[in-house]
Amino acid sequence: MTNSIQFTLVQETVAAVKSLYGADIPDNQITLQETRKEFEGQITIVTFPVTRFSKKSPEQTGMEIGEYLQQHIASISGYNVIKGFLNISLSDAYWISMLNDKISKPDFGQFAKNGKKLMVEYSSPNTNKPLHLGHIRNNLLGYSVAEILKAYGYDVVKANLVNDRGIHICKSMLAWQRFGNGETPESAGMKGDHLVGKYYVVFDKEYKKEIETLKAEGQSEEEAKKNAPLIKAAQTMLQQWEAGDEEVISLWKTMNGWVYAGFEATYKQLGVDFDKYYYESNTYLLGKDIIQEGLEKGVFFKKEDNSVWIDLTAEGLDEKLVLRGDGTSVYITQDLGTAQLKYDEFHMDESIYVVGNEQDYHFKVLFAILKKLGKSWAQGLFHLSYGMVDLPSGKMKSREGTVVDADDLMREMVDTAKERTEELGKTEGFEEDEKAQLYDMIGMGALKYFLLKVDPKKRLLFDPKESVDFQGHTGPFIQYTHARIKSVLRRASFDSAAATVVPSSFSPYERDLILALSNYPMVIESAAKEFSPAQLANYVYEVAKLYNKFYHEESILKAEQEDVKTFRLHLSAASVRIIAESMRMLGIDSPERM
Numbered sequence: 301m302t303n304s305i306q307f308t309l310v311q312e313t314v315a316a317v318k319s320l321y322g323a324d325i326p327d328n329q330i331t332l333q334e335t336r337k338e339f340e341g342q343i344t345i346v347t348f349p350v351t352r353f354s355k356k357s358p359e360q361t362g363m364e365i366g367e368y369l370q371q372h373i374a375s376i377s378g379y380n381v382i383k384g385f386l387n388i389s390l391s392d393a394y395w396i397s398m399l400n401d402k403i404s405k406p407d408f409g410q411f412a413k414n415g416k417k418l419m420v421e422y423s424s425p426n427t428n429k430p431l432h433l434g435h436i437r438n439n440l441l442g443y444s445v446a447e448i449l450k451a452y453g454y455d456v457v458k459a460n461l462v463n464d465r466g467i468h469i470c471k472s473m474l475a476w477q478r479f480g481n482g483e484t485p486e487s488a489g490m491k492g493d494h495l496v497g498k499y500y501v502v503f504d505k506e507y508k509k510e511i512e513t514l515k516a517e518g519q520s521e522e523e524a525k526k527n528a529p530l531i532k533a534a535q536t537m538l539q540q541w542e543a544g545d546e547e548v549i550s551l552w553k554t555m556n557g558w559v560y561a562g563f564e565a566t567y568k569q570l571g572v573d574f575d576k577y578y579y580e581s582n583t584y585l586l587g588k589d590i591i592q593e594g595l596e597k598g599v600f601f602k603k604e605d606n607s608v609w610i611d612l613t614a615e616g617l618d619e620k621l622v623l624r625g626d627g628t629s630v631y632i633t634q635d636l637g638t639a640q641l642k643y644d645e646f647h648m649d650e651s652i653y654v655v656g657n658e659q660d661y662h663f664k665v666l667f668a669i670l671k672k673l674g675k676s677w678a679q680g681l682f683h684l685s686y687g688m689v690d691l692p693s694g695k696m697k698s699r700e701g702t703v704v705d706a707d708d709l710m711r712e713m714v715d716t717a718k719e720r721t722e723e724l725g726k727t728e729g730f731e732e733d734e735k736a737q738l739y740d741m742i743g744m745g746a747l748k749y750f751l752l753k754v755d756p757k758k759r760l761l762f763d764p765k766e767s768v769d770f771q772g773h774t775g776p777f778i779q780y781t782h783a784r785i786k787s788v789l790r791r792a793s794f795d796s797a798a799a800t801v802v803p804s805s806f807s808p809y810e811r812d813l814i815l816a817l818s819n820y821p822m823v824i825e826s827a828a829k830e831f832s833p834a835q836l837a838n839y840v841y842e843v844a845k846l847y848n849k850f851y852h853e854e855s856i857l858k859a860e861q862e863d864v865k866t867f868r869l870h871l872s873a874a875s876v877r878i879i880a881e882s883m884r885m886l887g888i889d890s891p892e893r894m
Contacts, residue, residue, distance in 0.1 A: 305390065305398075306332055306343070306822075308373060313345060316368040323353035334815075340380055341387030342815050348384040358384030392806045395814045396867075400800035402818070403874045409820045409881070414453035419646060420446040421459040422654035423567075423574070427559040428472045429497035431566050431706040433762070434656065437689050437751050440887060442654040443572040444752055444833035445684065447885040452828035457646055460574040461638065464556055465581040470537040472496045473551055474530065475503035485558050491565060491707065492558025506530055569710055571744065571887050576645075578638060584629060586637025590673065591623045599672050615668045617661075622669070635666050643677050650680035652831060657685040657757070684831050687759035689751065710744065712764060717743035717776070720768045726780075726894045738891055742768065742776050745888045749775025752886050753837040773841055775888055778879060781844035783894040785876040788856055789869065796873045803867035809850040810871060816843050820878050824885075833886055840882035847875045 310330045317325045329349050335341040347362040354361040362381035366388070370376045375394035380387050402408055422442020425431055431439075442458070450456045476483070476499040485492040507530045514524035525531070540548040567573065591608055594600040600608050605625035612620055622632055642651065653663060663683035670678035691704060718739040721727055727735050750767035754760045770776050819839070827835040856872065859865035880890045 305375060305394070309343060309345065309369070309388065312369055312372050313365060315372070316365045317350055317353055320364055320368060321350075321353040321355075325350065325353065335387045339382055339385075339387050340378075341389045342811075343388045343390070345386040345388065346384060347381075347386050351384075362386035392811070395811045396802055396806060398818050399814050399867075399871060399874060400802070403814065403820075403878075404796075404800055404870050406877075408874075409451075409824060409878065411451065411453040411821075411824070413455070416453075416650070417455045417457070417646060417648040418449055419457045419459050419642060419648045419651045420449070420654065421461055421642075421652065422446075423460045423572070424655065425460075425462060425563060426468060427462065427464045427493075427496070427556050428468045428500045430491070430493040430562060433689050433691070433704040433706065433709055436570065436706050436709065436747070437686060438654055438656070439567070439570055439572045440748055440751055441684065441686055441756055441833065443887050444836075444885060445652065445654070445831050447887070448824060448827050448833060448836060451824055451881075451885055454828075457576055457648065458574045459576045459578060459642070461578040461580065461583075463580045465541065465552075465584060467534055467538050468500070469552065469556075470534045470541065471503040471507075472500040473548075473555055474534050474537055475499040475506065476555065477551065479506070485561070491562040492560075493562030493566070494705075494707070496555050496559050496562075503530065503534075566706055566710075569744070570706070571748075571889075578642070580634070583638045583641065584634050586641055587629060587633035587635070588623070588627075588637070590636045590640060591633060594622070594669075594673055597673065599669075610669055610672070612665060612668050615664075617665055617668060620665050620669075632662070632666060632669070635662075636669060639666070639670060639681070640675075643675075648677075648680070650682065651677075652682045652684050654684045654686070657687055659683070660685050682831070684756060686756040690759065690761045692761065692763055709764075710747065713747045713768070714739050714743035716764055716768050717746060720770070720776075721894075724770060726770075738894065741889045741891050742779060742894075745775035745779050745883075747775075748886060748888050749778070749837060752833045753841070755834045756832060775883075778840055778844045778883065779888070779891055780894055781847055782876060782879050782883070782890040783892065784851065785847065785872050785879070786892050788851075788872055789876070792857055792865075792869055794869045794873060796870075798866065798870075800870055801863045801866045803864045804861050805864055807850075807854055809846075809853045810868070813843070813846045813850050813871060813875065816846050817874055817878055820882075836882055837886055840879055840886075843875060843879055843882075847872075847879075 309332060310327055313330045314325055314327060317323050331346040331349070333344050333346070335344045345362075345365065347358050347365065350361050350365065351358055354364070356364075359381050362384065366379035366381060366386050369388065370379060375390050376388055377391040378389040420442050423435065423439050425435060446456045446458050476496070479502050480499060483495065485495050488495055490498070507528055510528035510530055511521070511524040514527055515521060519527060537548055541552060591600060594610070595602070595608065600610050600622060602608055603625075607621060607625040608623035610620050610622055612618060620632065621630055622636070624630060639651075642648070655663065660683065663685075667678060667681050667683070670681065721739060721742060727738065730738065746767040750762055751760070753773070766772065767774055768776055770780050823836055823839040827833060850871075854868065856865065856868045859868060883890050
């Protein structure tokens, strides 16, 4: 356990059960939680599990353990029992020492390297269209999880598997060839990913026209979809690409180049990065050797048409095709090969795939196959499945009326931040370029925080206006708190290297804030183990809330005693460091002033 008082409480509670009731209870059966606000105390021990040894009521058991703990732990100043909950109060001296000796130290909350390597794969865009709202949640989750795991001591590789080949790419290429008149991102004044996405939509419109024409000539819808000249031409182009046709490959490289330039601009605005890119065009043939290996081991079987399958019914799944009868790959073939390639290159202990929950079944199958093949590293694979993001209807129109474009949404967020910030008059004395930087910081902070504060598994409703509320459970509220603390420290000309002091008076507001700050290492540990930025996001909001309460209730710069002022400045400096570092792990910048 990272927090020493909690470790001590568990150990001494185990000793209390042994001493009082002659029984051995494992550490993991001692449950600690934060004391509820309406009761006195800071840490609560749940006594229900101990009653089977004490043969007494939860209340009496709690009183006896509380008495034992107070005798054995000097930091305990008192205790009370409410039903099966033993509420422990720790002395003012303990909290003052916690700030001075631990939280104020620059290495508080820093974990040593644990010697393990982990890969986080996220983004995984298609090169036939720009990134959209779903990609934003994906990228923010992947980036933040990677940063939290780094902070927890892992060596982390951020990977992006780009889907840069296939029939969908050929559709954009063909439409540009037929209807583009040589248009380029420069001549159109468009980002490259938007231009290519435009031709994907053009293909769809022209394809539908052809279907209607064929239906009018007497073909069924199914026949018309197969026989439309455009889809046949796209299929031919894919075959030419796979055969290495120079002209098709040249066009593919040109249009993908436009898209990558567009993606990079979006990633930069979003504040995410990658250590390693994989491209489907390089990996789609991988996996066939693994299929052969599986056939030899008897993990796979062939059907009469020569197709290769695996039976996963014993795992609660079904039979799954892993190679077509004509020897061509399916998605799972490629994913098996790519998983092996990634392991061969990096030898990571764990690998996390950040992919939406519509792919839950696919990853169950992928991981089950790799385990059946005896891949030792398959035990370390994890699918971080996340829910969709919805927008309130009418709040924002997408370019095509269906999918919300990432660039449009980010632009709207910055505009909303500008509007709200100017309404509140928070930019007095700012130069124009400083204002622009601040609006960007607030708008992007609002977007990121709103999407990350919700448990990844849950579907969420994103309201752009609500997210830029300076008083709500939002990124801007935390950013404003950061700027407020920085202002206090500047006005005091405070040097964090100044000697810590024991104040002559100490308030409950200071104690509550120190208690929250002391939990910081445990929050990082829990967020890392659960792959959940939401835990860190909600924690930093609580810290900001408690700091504001302390700020409003206790004078800092005008404190009557110098020792109290110095102590409160140290508390402010520790708070701002933990807020900034928590926000950094969420990918959010914290302004120096607002």
